[in-house]
Amino acid sequence: xxxxxxxxxMSLDGYIAGPDDADGGLNDWFFDPSRHNAEVVAExxxxxxxxxxxxxTYDIGAALxxxxxxxxxxxxxxxxxxxxxQTATSPAPFIFVTDGIVSALTQARAAANGKDVVLGGGAxxxxxxxxxxxxxxxxxxxxxxxxxxxxxxxxxxxxTIQKLEGTRVIGSSGVTHLRYRVVKEATPANR
Amino acid sequence: xxxxxxxxxMSLDGYIAGPDDADGGLNDWFFDPSRHNAEVVAExxxxxxxxxxxxxTYDIGAALxxxxxxxxxxxxxxxxxxxxxQTATSPAPFIFVTDGIVSALTQARAAANGKDVVLGGGAxxxxxxxxxxxxxxxxxxxxxxxxxxxxxxxxxxxxTIQKLEGTRVIGSSGVTHLRYRVVKEATPANR
Numbered sequence: 001x002x003x004x005x006x007x008x009x010m011s012l013d014g015y016i017a018g019p020d021d022a023d024g025g026l027n028d029w030f031f032d033p034s035r036h037n038a039e040v041v042a043e044x045x046x047x048x049x050x051x052x053x054x055x056x057t058y059d060i061g062a063a064l065x066x067x068x069x070x071x072x073x074x075x076x077x078x079x080x081x082x083x084x085x086q087t088a089t090s091p092a093p094f095i096f097v098t099d100g101i102v103s104a105l106t107q108a109r110a111a112a113n114g115k116d117v118v119l120g121g122g123a124x125x126x127x128x129x130x131x132x133x134x135x136x137x138x139x140x141x142x143x144x145x146x147x148x149x150x151x152x153x154x155x156x157x158x159x160t161i162q163k164l165e166g167t168r169v170i171g172s173s174g175v176t177h178l179r180y181r182v183v184k185e186a187t188p189a190n191r
Numbered sequence: 192x193x194x195x196x197x198x199x200x201m202s203l204d205g206y207i208a209g210p211d212d213a214d215g216g217l218n219d220w221f222f223d224p225s226r227h228n229a230e231v232v233a234e235x236x237x238x239x240x241x242x243x244x245x246x247x248t249y250d251i252g253a254a255l256x257x258x259x260x261x262x263x264x265x266x267x268x269x270x271x272x273x274x275x276x277q278t279a280t281s282p283a284p285f286i287f288v289t290d291g292i293v294s295a296l297t298q299a300r301a302a303a304n305g306k307d308v309v310l311g312g313g314a315x316x317x318x319x320x321x322x323x324x325x326x327x328x329x330x331x332x333x334x335x336x337x338x339x340x341x342x343x344x345x346x347x348x349x350x351t352i353q354k355l356e357g358t359r360v361i362g363s364s365g366v367t368h369l370r371y372r373v374v375k376e377a378t379p380a381n382r
Contacts, residue, residue, distance in 0.1 A: 012331065012355065012371070013345035014205040024352070130337070140203065142333075144355035144371050146321070146345060154204035154337060161215070164203065164335035169367050171360030178367060180203070180335050 002112060004105065004134055006119045006126050007044065008153060009141040009175070015150040016123055021060055024147050029175035036172035040141075045071055049115025050108040051092075052101075052129075054122025055080040061121070062088035072120075075111040077104045079125055101128050127155045130162070138164065138180045193303060194327040195296065197310045197317050198235065199344060200366070201331050206341040207314055212251055215338050220366035227363035231332075239265055240306025241299040242283075243292075243320075245313025246271040252312070253279035263311075266302040268295045270316055292319050318346050321353070329355065329371045 008016050009026040018024030029037050051072060053061075058078045061067050067076075067090035076094045083096040095111070097104040108117040119126055119135070129135050140153075168179035199207050200217040209215030220228050242263060244252075249269045252258050258267075258281035267285050274287040286302070288295040299308040310317055310326070320326050331344075359370035 012329075012369075014343075018352070138203075142369070144357045146351075146353040146355065148345075148351050148353070152205075154339075160337075160339050161209070162337040162339070164337065166335045166362065166365070166367060169360060169362030171357065174357070176357060176360050176367075176369060178203075178333070 002049065002109065002114055002116055003136040004117045004119070004129070005137045005139060006129070006135050007139040008120065008126065009143055010153050011143050011145050011147045011150075013146045013148065014152050014154060015147040016153045018147045018150040021151070024150065025145060026141075026143050029141060029143070029172065032173055032175075034173040036170050036177070037175065040170060040172070040177050044118075047116045048072060048074055048118045048120075049112025050075045050077060051118050051120045052077045052079065052104055052108050052125065053120060054078070054125040056124070057121035058088070058094070065089070067092060067094075074115075075108070077108045077111070079104045079122075101125070101132065101134070105129075105134060123151050123153050123155070126153060130154075131160070133182075133184065135182055137167075137182065140178045140180075142176045142178055144174065144176075193240065193300065193305055193307055195308045195310070195320070195325055196328045196330060197320070197326050198330040199311065199317065199332070200334055201344050202334050202336050202338045202341075204337045204339065205343050205345060206338040207344045209338045209341040212342070215341065216336060217332075217334050220332060220334070220363065223364055223366075225364040227361050227368070228366065231361060231363070231368050235309075236262055238307045239263060239309045239311075240303025241266045241268060242309050242311045243268045243270065243295050243299050243316065244311060245269070245316035247315070248312035249279070249285070256280070258283060258285075265306075266299070268299045268302070270295045270313075292316070292323065292325070296320075296325060314342050314344050314346070317344060321345075322351070324373075324375070326373055328358075328373065331369045331371075333367045333369055335365065335367075 067088045073091045078096045080096045163183040164180040170177040258279045264282045271287045354374040355371040361368040
């Protein structure tokens with residue numbers, strides 16, 4: 001079944017990017033040929049039907065020409081206030097969605113063709129989908145480093161406690177791949 | 192060899208306590224009889240020679256009478272500005288150290304009798320020892336919950352990147368036990 005998956009690399013102290021948007025080595029494992037890492041990457045490439053990213057992630061990636069060789073050739077929805085004049089060079093199609101996260105998810109589901117919709121870039125976007133209770137599973141690639149500064153994946157000052165259920169742990173070279181199911185409380189509507 | 196170990200339970204979003212100092216279920220695993228958890232607890236009880244905690248952790252524990260049945264019967268150094276008139280009822284001796292974290296560590300090492308010195312309570316204390324580069328290993332019991340608010344283990348606005356090396360991952364019921372070695376850069380003094 002198609003799920004909505006939050007999937008990001010994070011330092012032990014909770015950052016998905018270091019100071020000045022530096023990668024901080026958080027994604028080195030993605031290019032590490034060790035068996036467990038390669039299996040996690042292959043699974044992700046196989047199951048991802050569409051990606052949703054934030055506009056800031058898009059702009060940073062576009063400036064670095066990072067989309068030119070992305071292995072994800074699936075539609076990328078960019079949640080955005082405006083549509084840029086030029087689109088980044090990439091084997092992946094970009095669709096700029098200016099009417100909010102629910103619309104982006106609806107379009108991503110349609111584009112994903114039965115595969116997963118993956119939130120793969122941007123803390124702000126991740127937090128918005130979490131608050132809206134639209135995420136089914138979370139995969140964190142926990143990297144053994146304390147960055148001390150940068151962009152935090154999970155924001156503070158949320159009044160909601162969100163229970164998770166650990167479903168998989170893969171200890172690997174230079175990273176621990178952690179997978180969780182978001183526990184959705186039964187409500188009268190879905191009971 | 193005796194090491195200095197930072198050992199705490201933390202939510203996936205980085206909190207060691209929830210709002211209003213609530214435990215948030217972060218330590219439920221400690222009392223879970225599943226095999227892996229029991230082994231981690233047994234190891235901790237066997238290897239801990241002395242504990243260092245912050246004064247706030249002490250005050251909260253004392254108010255809850257939480258030290259009355261602690262399984263850790265080893266000396267507890269409490270880093271503090273003042274010495275309380277009365278000491279909490281406990282099988283563990285408390286030593287209030289008012290002249291700083293280095294003094295507390297020296298006293299803890301002497302008291303530990305060759306076993307490990309464990310930083311087991313208090314984010315502020317943990318951060319002070321981390322900044323002073325006095326921690327050898329870190330064990331995080333990562334609990335599958337997003338608390339959204341509370342006390343963060345790792346502070347922000349540190350300018351130092353601290354590399355770690357993952358040494359052990361134990362996936363268990365309701366918690367993932369992660370162990371790291373702090374990578375100390377060679378300096379002219381210890382090269």
